[in-house]
Amino acid sequence: MRIMAILRKELRQLSRDRLTGGMIVGMPLLQLILFGYAINTDVRDLRTGVVDMSGTQLSRQVTADLAVSQVMDLVMQAETPEQLTAALRRGEISLGVFLPRDFDRRVIQRDRPAGQILVDGTDPTITSVANQLRQFPIRFDSQARPGGSAGPAASFEVRTYFNPERRSAVNVVPGLLGTILTMTMVMFTAVAIVREKERGNMELLITTPISRGELMVGKILPYILIGLVQVALILAVARWVFQVPFVGSLLDIYLAAMLFILANLTLGLMISTFVGTQFQAMQLAFFVFLPSILLSGFMFPFDGMPRLAQWIAEILPLTHFLRLVRGVMLRGAELSELGPDLLALAVFAAVTLTLAILRFSKRLD
Amino acid sequence: MTATAVIQARGLTRQFGQLTAVDRLDLDVPPGQIYGFLGPNGSGKSTTIRMLCGLLTPTRGDAQVLGFDVIREPEQVKRRIGYMTQRFSLYGDLNPVENLQFMAEVQALPGSERRRRVDQLLERFHLADLRTQRAGTMSGGQRQRLALAAATLHQPSLLFLDEPTSAVDPKSRRDFWEFLFQLTETGTTILVSTHYMDEAERCHRLAIIERGVKVADGPPADLAAGIPYAVVEVMTGQGADARSLLQSRREIASVTQLGLRFRVLVDRSVTQPVELVRQVLAGEGVSGEVSLSAASLEDVFVAVTQKEQAGS
Numbered sequence: 001m002r003i004m005a006i007l008r009k010e011l012r013q014l015s016r017d018r019l020t021g022g023m024i025v026g027m028p029l030l031q032l033i034l035f036g037y038a039i040n041t042d043v044r045d046l047r048t049g050v051v052d053m054s055g056t057q058l059s060r061q062v063t064a065d066l067a068v069s070q071v072m073d074l075v076m077q078a079e080t081p082e083q084l085t086a087a088l089r090r091g092e093i094s095l096g097v098f099l100p101r102d103f104d105r106r107v108i109q110r111d112r113p114a115g116q117i118l119v120d121g122t123d124p125t126i127t128s129v130a131n132q133l134r135q136f137p138i139r140f141d142s143q144a145r146p147g148g149s150a151g152p153a154a155s156f157e158v159r160t161y162f163n164p165e166r167r168s169a170v171n172v173v174p175g176l177l178g179t180i181l182t183m184t185m186v187m188f189t190a191v192a193i194v195r196e197k198e199r200g201n202m203e204l205l206i207t208t209p210i211s212r213g214e215l216m217v218g219k220i221l222p223y224i225l226i227g228l229v230q231v232a233l234i235l236a237v238a239r240w241v242f243q244v245p246f247v248g249s250l251l252d253i254y255l256a257a258m259l260f261i262l263a264n265l266t267l268g269l270m271i272s273t274f275v276g277t278q279f280q281a282m283q284l285a286f287f288v289f290l291p292s293i294l295l296s297g298f299m300f301p302f303d304g305m306p307r308l309a310q311w312i313a314e315i316l317p318l319t320h321f322l323r324l325v326r327g328v329m330l331r332g333a334e335l336s337e338l339g340p341d342l343l344a345l346a347v348f349a350a351v352t353l354t355l356a357i358l359r360f361s362k363r364l365d
Numbered sequence: 366m367t368a369t370a371v372i373q374a375r376g377l378t379r380q381f382g383q384l385t386a387v388d389r390l391d392l393d394v395p396p397g398q399i400y401g402f403l404g405p406n407g408s409g410k411s412t413t414i415r416m417l418c419g420l421l422t423p424t425r426g427d428a429q430v431l432g433f434d435v436i437r438e439p440e441q442v443k444r445r446i447g448y449m450t451q452r453f454s455l456y457g458d459l460n461p462v463e464n465l466q467f468m469a470e471v472q473a474l475p476g477s478e479r480r481r482r483v484d485q486l487l488e489r490f491h492l493a494d495l496r497t498q499r500a501g502t503m504s505g506g507q508r509q510r511l512a513l514a515a516a517t518l519h520q521p522s523l524l525f526l527d528e529p530t531s532a533v534d535p536k537s538r539r540d541f542w543e544f545l546f547q548l549t550e551t552g553t554t555i556l557v558s559t560h561y562m563d564e565a566e567r568c569h570r571l572a573i574i575e576r577g578v579k580v581a582d583g584p585p586a587d588l589a590a591g592i593p594y595a596v597v598e599v600m601t602g603q604g605a606d607a608r609s610l611l612q613s614r615r616e617i618a619s620v621t622q623l624g625l626r627f628r629v630l631v632d633r634s635v636t637q638p639v640e641l642v643r644q645v646l647a648g649e650g651v652s653g654e655v656s657l658s659a660a661s662l663e664d665v666f667v668a669v670t671q672k673e674q675a676g677s
């Protein structure tokens with residue numbers, strides 16, 4: 001079996017290539033740990049500025065309570081809300097607490113939020129922390145409650161600056177699974193073919209009876225295995241280190257991932273037929289990677305994108321994989337309910353593989 | 366001979382943009398012989414071999430290899446030939462056994478035969494001691510033996526060897542040629558490119574290529590006998606004077622210095638070439654020993670390339 005010959009040879013070479021071997025394990029781990037900062041909501045000592053316009057005993061009490069909560073580190077006392085937003089913009093503080101002139105009255109009447117917390121929304125971690133602060137209890141020691149006894153507790157209003165869409169931490173893991181696979185898988189097959197061209201191995205290989213299909217499929221199979229290893233690694237870290245809940249079936253997640261891996265590998269093969277050097281292959285892989293990150297719904301919500309961007313996104317495997325894995329992992333959907341996205345990935349893989357085989361030439365010219 | 370030719374090319378031409386790398390090449394390679402391709406760098410040896418292997422499409426002309434058309438049936442050709450590329454093209458991170466096993470599988474040798482054949486080749490090409498050494502760390506000569514082993518793995522009846530002995534010491538080269546002659550004894554035809562004269566001398570037949578054009582073709586001895594020049598050897602201490610004097614004569618096609626000796630190609634129209642050279646030198650007071658010599662392949666090479674330049 002020629003396919004098995006290629007498969008065995010690829011795996012053998014990989015096992016000897018320490019750098020690539022290290023990347024296979026190291027890259028997903030590193031990415032996850034780096035992003036884990038975003039996933040980890042247990043954040044402390046955010047630099048905070050305070051504007052207390054009321055200056056009452058109650059407002060000073062609330063400020064002191066916030067300071068001892070360990071979430072905030074009060075680094076700035078401002079005079080006006082404008083100073084607060086300016087400091088926020090300059091990045092000097094991540095949170096701003098605004099207590100209005102009528103703070104006491106608002107706490108008592110509870111008709112409007114008692115105060116505001118201004119949030120630097122560019123950092124999702126901070127956003128999620130601020131959302132928890134919404135529930136920060138405001139004790140009002142003088143017991144007078146003219147407005148009745150059963151009203152809701154006084155609370156803060158949270159204003160997110162710069163990033164009105166608040167992403168939940170859990171959402172990051174499926175997205176990360178998809179982006180890491182895109183980043184590694186496309187590159188693997190693109191480079192695996194081009195490296196042989198560069199090193200001169202291809203000239204010998206295409207002078208043997210091996211068929212184009214055998215060569216292409218033989219190049220894909222080993223990397224499916226490697227992709228699944230990466231998936232297992234990422235899921236394990238997500239589950240045990242970051243406590244991301246898996247609502248749906250693990251088997252479904254793996255099946256979706258396998259199809260997605262295949263689509264990326266065949267895309268890599270197709271890329272390899274357009275380029276002559278590993279450097280070009282990487283550039284082209286990156287050219288695919290960027291729109292995947294931006295348009296797939298990993299960065300920005302899909303529904304908010306312009307129509308054209310959505311059309312482009314529908315071509316990208318990552319878009320469909322994100323829908324699949326979010327559906328299965330977070331909403332507990334069954335794969336059978338997500339047919340269109342499965343079909344899209346399968347068609348993408350079939351088309352790119354066919355193109356790769358047709359475009360690959362057993363000639364040098 | 367044409368009827369049984371293993372390789373037959375007619376007007377084979379390959380252009381890269383403006384450059385004509387191979388120009389209207391006619392080739393007839395008889396079976397069971399070593400056919401040499403002699404030519405300097407960039408003369409089109411590799412390009413020709415690639416066209417004959419079905420790897421490059423000729424711009425014009427056609428070629429039959431083992432009875433198959435290289436343009437229309439390249440896969441039939443590839444199935445039946447062995448090809449040793451100019452650059453080492455096995456895997457540097459695999460050892461000889463793994464490389465040969467891989468090639469055996471790709472060549473679809475039956476499973477039972479594979480291991481036996483690999484062992485046999487390792488033995489035959491003196492690679493048995495290097496079984497576990499990665500090809501990338503082997504010496505040039507060892508790599509070259511491994512590449513030849515890989516090319517002969519499936520026992521093809523026709524072998525293309527593209528400068529197999531560049532970067533290999535003379536002893537290893539001699540050993541390598543022993544292998545080649547052993548292969549021809551079993552009926553294998555070998556087309557080998559080289560730019561070493563001593564190797565060209567050992568071929569049954571030889572084509573000399575110069576800038577894409579075949580300028581000579583035949584058994585080395587015939588080529589030497591057939592040049593339109595007499596070879597006169599001059600031994601002198603006054604090298605610079607002798608050279609300029611001789612070069613100024615129209616009857617003298619070329620002067621090549623080898624230490625204290627000069628090899629002078631005198632046109633065959635001169636009936637007394639030795640006398641002519643003596644007179645030319647004595648006339649200006651240059652002393653030296655002058656004698657007639659047999660043409661070597663080196664002289665053939667100089668002669669045919671000389672003719673090319675004169676003609677162009």
Ligand SMILES: Nc1ncnc2c1ncn2[C@@H]1O[C@H](COP(=O)(O)OP(=O)(O)OP(=O)(O)O)[C@@H](O)[C@H]1O
Nearest residue numbers: 381384386404405406407408409410411412413451
């Ligand atoms: N793929 C290509 N694209 C453009 N030009 C090429 C290509 N391949 C070869 N050439 C040119 O064709 C000419 C012949 O090259 P070729 O490799 O056949 O020479 P060669 O006789 O094998 O030389 P060497 O002894 O250096 O190996 C050279 O001028 C080379 O630059």
Ligand SMILES: [Mg+2]
Nearest residue numbers: 410411412451
């Ligand atoms: Mg060459």
